[in-house]
Amino acid sequence: MKIAITSVGNSLSSNIDERFGRCAFFVIYDTDTKSVEFIPNHAKDAEGGAGTAAVQLIASQQVAKVVSGQFGVKVKPLLDSLKIQMISIKGSHSVQEIINMVEER
Amino acid sequence: MLFKTHGDKQLKIAIASGKGGTGKTFVATNLYSVLQQNQVSSILIDCDAEEPNDHFFFKSISKTDKEVQVNIPVISAESCIFCDKCYEYCHYNAIFYLPSLQQIHVMEDLCHSCGACSVACEHNAITEKKKTIGTVTTYLLSGNYKLIESRVNIGVYSPVPVITSAIKEAEQQGIIILDAPPGTSCPFIHTVNNADYVVLVAEPTPFGLSDLQKTIAVLHILEKPFGIVINKSDIGTLAMSDFIQKENYDLLLSIPFDRSVASFYSEGKIMAEREEKWKEIFENLIDKIIETACK
Amino acid sequence: MQIAIISGKGGTGKSSITAAFASIEKNVVLADCDVDASNLYLLFTPTHEKEQAYIGAETAIIDNNLCISCMKCLENCRFDAISYINQKIIISDVACDGCGLCARICPTQAIMTQQHDKSRLYSGSFRYGKMVYGVLAPGEENSGKLVNEVRSKANIIATENDLAITLIDGPPGIGCPVISAIANVDGVVLVTEPTLSGFHDLKRIKEIADNFRLPAWVIINKFTINEKISSEIEAWCKKEKVNFAGKIPFDLVMVEAMTQLKTIIEYQPNGTITKKLKEIYNYIKLNINKQTN
Ligand code: SF4
Ligand code: SF4
Numbered sequence: 001m002k003i004a005i006t007s008v009g010n011s012l013s014s015n016i017d018e019r020f021g022r023c024a025f026f027v028i029y030d031t032d033t034k035s036v037e038f039i040p041n042h043a044k045d046a047e048g049g050a051g052t053a054a055v056q057l058i059a060s061q062q063v064a065k066v067v068s069g070q071f072g073v074k075v076k077p078l079l080d081s082l083k084i085q086m087i088s089i090k091g092s093h094s095v096q097e098i099i100n101m102v103e104e105r
Numbered sequence: 106m107l108f109k110t111h112g113d114k115q116l117k118i119a120i121a122s123g124k125g126g127t128g129k130t131f132v133a134t135n136l137y138s139v140l141q142q143n144q145v146s147s148i149l150i151d152c153d154a155e156e157p158n159d160h161f162f163f164k165s166i167s168k169t170d171k172e173v174q175v176n177i178p179v180i181s182a183e184s185c186i187f188c189d190k191c192y193e194y195c196h197y198n199a200i201f202y203l204p205s206l207q208q209i210h211v212m213e214d215l216c217h218s219c220g221a222c223s224v225a226c227e228h229n230a231i232t233e234k235k236k237t238i239g240t241v242t243t244y245l246l247s248g249n250y251k252l253i254e255s256r257v258n259i260g261v262y263s264p265v266p267v268i269t270s271a272i273k274e275a276e277q278q279g280i281i282i283l284d285a286p287p288g289t290s291c292p293f294i295h296t297v298n299n300a301d302y303v304v305l306v307a308e309p310t311p312f313g314l315s316d317l318q319k320t321i322a323v324l325h326i327l328e329k330p331f332g333i334v335i336n337k338s339d340i341g342t343l344a345m346s347d348f349i350q351k352e353n354y355d356l357l358l359s360i361p362f363d364r365s366v367a368s369f370y371s372e373g374k375i376m377a378e379r380e381e382k383w384k385e386i387f388e389n390l391i392d393k394i395i396e397t398a399c400k
Numbered sequence: 401m402q403i404a405i406i407s408g409k410g411g412t413g414k415s416s417i418t419a420a421f422a423s424i425e426k427n428v429v430l431a432d433c434d435v436d437a438s439n440l441y442l443l444f445t446p447t448h449e450k451e452q453a454y455i456g457a458e459t460a461i462i463d464n465n466l467c468i469s470c471m472k473c474l475e476n477c478r479f480d481a482i483s484y485i486n487q488k489i490i491i492s493d494v495a496c497d498g499c500g501l502c503a504r505i506c507p508t509q510a511i512m513t514q515q516h517d518k519s520r521l522y523s524g525s526f527r528y529g530k531m532v533y534g535v536l537a538p539g540e541e542n543s544g545k546l547v548n549e550v551r552s553k554a555n556i557i558a559t560e561n562d563l564a565i566t567l568i569d570g571p572p573g574i575g576c577p578v579i580s581a582i583a584n585v586d587g588v589v590l591v592t593e594p595t596l597s598g599f600h601d602l603k604r605i606k607e608i609a610d611n612f613r614l615p616a617w618v619i620i621n622k623f624t625i626n627e628k629i630s631s632e633i634e635a636w637c638k639k640e641k642v643n644f645a646g647k648i649p650f651d652l653v654m655v656e657a658m659t660q661l662k663t664i665i666e667y668q669p670n671g672t673i674t675k676k677l678k679e680i681y682n683y684i685k686l687n688i689n690k691q692t693n
Contacts, residue, residue: 015559018584019548019583019584022552043198045455045545046198046545047197047457047545048197048198048262048544048545048576049197049198049199049212049215052198052199052201052215053198055201056201056202056203059203059205059206060203062205069584070583070584070612072579072583073260073611073612074212074214074215078201082203082206082208092559123436123437124410124411124436124437124572125409125410125411126410126411126412127410127411130597155573156408156409156573156574156597156600156601156604158409158596158597161596161597161600176478194500194501194504196458196498196499196500197499217497217499218478219478219479219497219501220476220478220501221499221500221501221504224476224501224504224505225504259574259604259607259608262575262576264575287409287410287436287572287573288436288437288572288573289436289437289536289538289539290436290536290539290540290541291541294494294539295494295495298494310655310658310659311439311442311658311659311661312415312437312439312442312658315437315439315442316437316439319437319538322538323538323539325538326538326539327494327539337655340652340656341655341659342659362652364625364650367625367650368625368626370595371593371594371595371596371598371625371626371629372595372626372629373595373596373597
């Protein structure tokens with residue numbers, strides 16, 4: 001299963017980015033192969049529609065879950081319709097911590 | 106009085122301020138009230154579509170609503186061959202496009218109705234439908250006077266189409282007062298751009314002065330003539346009147362602070378209906394506006 | 401902890417209250433997201449440690465030498481931005497929405513879209529910590545994007561300087577900029593005034609806070625202007641289960657303080673309004689802490 005995590009930087013020690021659509025990077029973590037990929041979010045500076053673009057990006061990576069701070073009103077129904085589970089995290093956590101949490105479950 | 110004979114010519118006056126809460130609505134509603142009291146052909150348009158409040162100040166006999174609609178594209182996933190073209194043409198990220206899952210649809214809240222996707226599509230997959238983004242309400246007041254109000258629905262990206270339809274609704278002779286939206290961005294610009302003359306209402310505090318200067322900068326770009334009303338003129342500093350004098354701008358009126366006016370106003374009441382003194386103040390203001398606007 | 405202060409309509413004293421909160425807290429990141437009328441810098445005169453250009457909207461420009469007057473752009477522009485005057489295509493900067501359609505369909509490539517880069521984002525230090533604020537160029541649109549940039553800059557500064565509290569002075573209205581200003585905060589403070597329109601706007605912004613499931617607190621400013629409406633607002637808060645943080649009487653000292661470029665806390669350190677505001681601020685902070693724990 002693949003999981004997307006929104007991150008402020010492109011390393012495992014980077015903190016997660018609480019803004020889903022306007023995050024700096026998407027981390028795509030594969031729980032089967034344990035591979036980690038960092039994809040820069042080019043839509044983060046869009047005037048509008050950053051959230052929609054972000055959903056397109058992670059959906060094309062076939063993720064099943066996405067971890068971020070909060071999800072906007074436009075984004076939620078989209079993710080729902082694509083059956084991508086949303087996980088909201090508050091406070092500062094590193095990408096590594098999130099991966100550990102996912103693995104512990 | 107000059108304005109009494111002005112009913113047969115059209116003059117659009119926008120009442121604006123860089124920021125809300127400076128007394129813009131106070132000035133607009135009182136002006137309209139004295140025009141009514143003097144039976145001058147006139148109309149008031151509330152262009153503050155995000156927070157229209159003018160209707161609190163007038164008793165209406167009846168009201169009629171008109172929906173404001175825009176065209177929103179509808180993309181048929183059946184006819185679509187997933188060529189990328191509309192997705193690429195859309196400047197607003199409004200097309201949700203996932204070719205791998207054969208998904209494509211328009212995010213209505215993001216769409217600016219520019220029509221680019223329809224032009225782009227070569228496979229007749231895009232048609233258009235109407236979407237309501239707000240309402241223009243016409244309140245009929247006594248004496249055949251009207252208040253036209255623009256009101257945008259929550260979540261709509263821009264109130265401008267609603268504001269311009271409200272202004273179009275009033276294509277008639279006489280004095281048209283536009284109660285402009287706050288701020289200096291698109292809604293404000295589209296309102297004052299429709300006006301012949303702009304009245305800026307400002308408070309003489311440091312914040313108020315900075316807002317006034319920002320607003321004037323925009324009016325210069327639009328090349329609109331304007332005059333200034335200083336509200337609560339006695340509770341700030343002299344920096345504003347010095348500025349107006351130095352730049353040689355037209356100071357139309359200074360309104361001193363009066364606490365009883367504030368309380369009265371808070372209940373949606375109009376000073377020019379209560380006190381002769383205020384009626385005269387606003388009559389003189391209209392004269393002054395017409396004098397400077399037509400010079 | 402991030403606290404956003406918003407008000408729906410302008411003129412309720414939102415910025416003065418935000419400034420007062422900053423001087424009560426003493427060590428904060430202050431994010432002025434009222435980018436149409438960012439005024440807190442006048443009060444706090446921060447240093448300009450960093451200036452960044454902000455790329456705003458786009459508009460189309462035409463090169464009339466290349467134009468062959470085919471009228472394609474004029475026919476297709478949905479914003480009535482293009483007109484043909486004296487045998488010349490003219491694009492109105494004001495009406496253009498920047499959709500870029502005309503540039504794409506022009507057969508001679510006479511039209512280009514151009515980005516506006518006159519708006520600025522500043523950050524620096526002030527007497528109560530760090531400050532970030534955006535200034536839009538005249539006529540530039542506040543899309544919420546600049547608000548986002550102010551906030552992300554504020555986040556970075558908060559982490560770098562280990563500042564626990566960020567105060568956000570929100571933009572007016574109910575549109576995108578407001579939503580960007582309150583998204584992800586820990587608490588929203590709704591500043592209202594006892595007028596019919598103030599009350600009405602309060603209900604609308606409360607709806608927005610609810611949409612994002614954000615805890616909100618109401619402050620009635622200048623409540624003595626109309627005590628009847630003020631108590632109606634309080635009753636409404638009770639009925640709708642909206643947290644009521646307190647009310648502040650009308651007093652000209654608020655304006656006097658501002659004309660002296662001081663916050664009310666600095667101007668009257670022992671005054672009644674200062675006491676009241678401290679009470680309100682501590683109450684809100686305590687309750688936000690309770691909720692997050
Ligand atoms: S009409 Fe314009 S904004 Fe709307 S979906 Fe089509 S291209 Fe995008
Ligand atoms: S960019 Fe779009 S809105 Fe602007 S002039 Fe061209 S077609 Fe019209």
